[in-house]
Amino acid sequence: MITVLLVDDQAMVRSGLRAILEAENDIRVVGEAADGAQALELTRRLRPEVVVMDLRMPVLDGVEATRRLAADPDLRTSRILVLTTYDDDELVFGALRAGAGGFLLKDAEPEDLVNGIRVLATGEALLAPTITRRLVEAFVARPEPAIGPLSMVEPLTDREREVVALVGMGLSNQEIAARFTISPATARTHVSRAMGKIGARDRAQVVVFAYESGLVVPARRQG
Secondary structure, eight states: OEEEEEEOSOHHHHHHHHHHHHTSTTEEEEEEESSHHHHHHHHHHHOOSEEEEESSOSSSOHHHHHHHHHHOGGGTTOEEEEEEOTTOHHHHHHHHHHTOOEEEETTSOHHHHHHHHHHHHTTOOBOOHHHHHHHHHHHHTSSSOOOOHHHHHTTSOHHHHHHHHHHHTTOOHHHHHHHHTOOHHHHHHHHHHHHHHHTOSSHHHHHHHHHHTTSSOOGGGOO
């Protein structure tokens, strides 16, 4: 049974999400929070496998709540699924950087929410490559000081840098394995080792790292 905590400042939204999830026989909603501060308290007390997190909330927003949850070693088994809208680019990027395991648009189909929760519960990241790429590109294209890519990628071997770049482009372990003619298990090992070296909690943070470090260059900057 997958346990879920719903975090949204609108009671009607929480009720709708609960109705969708409680229709599934393998998902149980164990609690609801109306802001990020409540989310922290309830996550620490209830230890849900998945926290469905809104971003724009009073008291403590979803990005900061995500950062604090992800930084707590006792809560590493609680995965965070961000619910967002298209106009929340910067907030979504901040949430992914802070440790969210993935995100869904608020107008996604109910089955997408259910499947997303199941994906995160298995330990995988929930990433829609085209949307993730658009969000990251929009953020890193801003005229802000760039992080020095050399210092960021220095701990990685050449192969690990290639693997991180491919993860950033949205490729799965199977697709990476096919690209290098290696087994999926070997590809997974490369990804895991790279994640350990860069301090990434999951593949979502690998995507962010790939763009910030320059291993993947946003399309709008090419040519």
